[in-house]
Amino acid sequence: MIDVLIGAIVWSNLLVLLALGLTMTYITTGVPNFAQASFAIVGSYIALTLLRLIGLNPYLSIPVTFILGGILGISTYYIALKPLIKRKASIEMLMIATLAWDLILFGIIGAYSEVLSAITKKTETLFVFTSLDFNIYGIPGRLVVSSLLVLLTILGLYLLLYKTKFGIALRASMENPSLAEAMGINVENTRLFSWFLSGALACMAGSVLPYLQEIIPQTGYFIVVSIFAASIVGGLYHIVGALVGGYIIGVSESLFTYILSILLGPGVLVYSKVISLLMMIVTILLHPRGITGTEMWRRVERWLNL
């Protein structure tokens, strides 16, 4: 049971990082990025490459995956979206563009895994980092590192968004881009920053993901549902929504599946994503703005003076 709990928290931490990026780019650009999960798998392969080629521990490769992930995020915006936004493409067109970009990334990841296999003479189309993990008094490294990453990200985002001029500009651009532009803010720069951060956080989460589960080039397709569910259940219009939704989905997915596997047998484990999918559908039907869009949440915010 402890292992299940640890797995649930680690998975939730990673979902928070992944959903934060999805929510930020949705707020600033207005498009749900279907390639978000593939960003994470790119991060996993960057970590694997650094491990195989220079022997760098995947935890130590996090700064590198963060920066390369940021570059991937900006590239996504520049290559897949900006040309369409300039032509005033509809939201549906932009969604399809991110889906197409996801397929391109999937192809690149697949081809790259084969190339890496040829270089290292190992099978790199399926890998895990679990044997590389460390322990502190019985607490697994993946729990410590993923929790630290979430804490640092939240602290960093808080300082950025509330204590710096650029952060206030970013919040202003998220709320009302045309007014922000009227204030002299270059809204394009704030969009670029959100795409950088989205790619960076996703790749960072991706470099920890192989400590939790096996990675194959198709892993993105399995986790994308959970990322969207986390953002939507928490509220796609509020950054804090990613935090709330990430923990609700991560914990529910892991614990419900565990309980159901005890009751119905291990066969249900492969259907764990159905729980996220159901929670997402119920949210869309009953309260499309998610938990952070409820009146109760607004009262909490007023009470906390946020």
Added chain:
Amino acid sequence: MEKLNSGYGKLQILFDIDLEVPKGEITTIVGPNGSGKSTFLKSLFGLTDIYSGRVTYEGRDITYTPPHEKTKMGISYLPQTNNVFTNLTVRENLRIAGYILNGDELEERINFALEVFPELRGILDRKAGSLSGGQRQMLAMATALVRKTRILMLDEPTAQLSPKLAQVIFDKIVELRDNYDITPILVEQNAKRALEISDVGYMFVSGRVAYGGSAKSLLNHEKFQSYFLGVVGIEEC
């Protein structure tokens, strides 16, 4: 503004607009609903599609200058609604209004804006979303002062305000012209009251300038009276 044709995508709203805004005077645009008054301000600021024509400011062509560049030139636009950031505090709204200024200059401008709008001093840490309509409008105008505005475009600044609060806003607009060398351009439904404080008036009908001249002459013009005061029967311009 010379022969300006503009709109949104394929939907043209303004047709051959020829118009001049004198420096240091209040210019008011009036007209029935759907006459293109708000689109006019948006076109001036660069928020619409411009098909042809020219907008010049102090001899410089600014037809296609992006909004954030116009802000740096001292041109401000306050939309009718959503003219403050409701999720930011009053203080943050003032700070973000001076985004292009450096630290010391920003503080100086915020203090200046608070001198003109002392009503905001006691509510600096309140979220703008919790302010009353009048307070929000004052905050919106204060943000324009922070960013060294020389031309202030206001879209229906007194909409949904009580007559008493509307009067306060009109008085502030006059104060901005008289004491702070700002050139206000107003679009107003409260046409009579707006023209009474204005120097120049234009009347738009169906996306065209139907009349332009001194505000006083427009107030007494037959077409204005037919549209807004019901003195004579409504006629086609």
